[in-house]
Amino acid sequence: MKRKAFAFFIILAVWIIFAGDVENDVLIVGVIASLVTSWLYSDLLFRSSNRKRKWSYYFRKIVYILLFIPVFFYEAFISALKVSKHAFEKKPTFSPGIVKVKTTLKNITALTILANLITLTPGTLTLDFDMKEKAFFIHWIDVTTAEEAETRKQVIERFEKWLEVIFQ
Amino acid sequence: MTLRIIIAYFFMVGAMLFAVTTTVGLIRFPDVYTRIHASAVVLTISAVMLSFGIAIYVWQFYLSMKILLVGLIFLITNPLATHAIARASYRRQIACPEVRSVDDYSDYLERDQQ
Known part of the structure; x- marks a missing residue:
């Protein structure tokens, strides 16, 4: 009701x-x-939930969401500039590839939002999600390292830490 | 020319420059997936900046809120469409990536790299 x-x-x-x-x-x-x-x-x-939380929990969540919006647009702006730089180069120097990135998030809503945020940022694009290993398959326009930890740091960690706080 | 109009024009000109970038990228990039990256620029940055600029330009409550809602709808529908196009064209082998350095997804699908 x-x-x-x-x-x-x-x-x-x-x-x-x-x-x-x-x-x-x-x-x-x-x-x-x-x-x-x-x-x-x-x-x-909405989904029904039986958990009872204090009102300060929801207040903190809303404050973090409002703080996250300018952070997201800043990141998207920076990566849009990077993609634009590739478009105007005389010989395109990018190295596109599909990388597998593991995530630590548990909440299914947080996973969906993270996948959509990765797709929204220019330069990275979510192709699929592996349920067993909890890993995203991301098409990335600038594959600089083959190492997984470094990839994780550059692609998803900037959003993951925010979502972890919001959906804990 | 008040400050508000100047800020609105600033947003609109920025959106226009990113849209030009997208057009150049769509022509010059080699395959489907990199072109999708170019189009993500116009859908994420340019559409939102343009709607923000117009919302500042008209400066009436209901009209501005309406335009911002249109910008929000852009933000919601863009990842759904681009993800669906990219995933379908990879899994159905409609267009395989031409240039690539790593490809973990073909291992996951148990498919040989061509």
């Missing part, structure tokens, strides 16, 4: 932003539409 109410308010907020103003007829249609949507599909948005 709590999760349906939460989904209802999020969908209603998105509706109001897209409608552009708050009037009676807009609100009536929006409330009906978001009631139906949240009643049917709220389990796609």
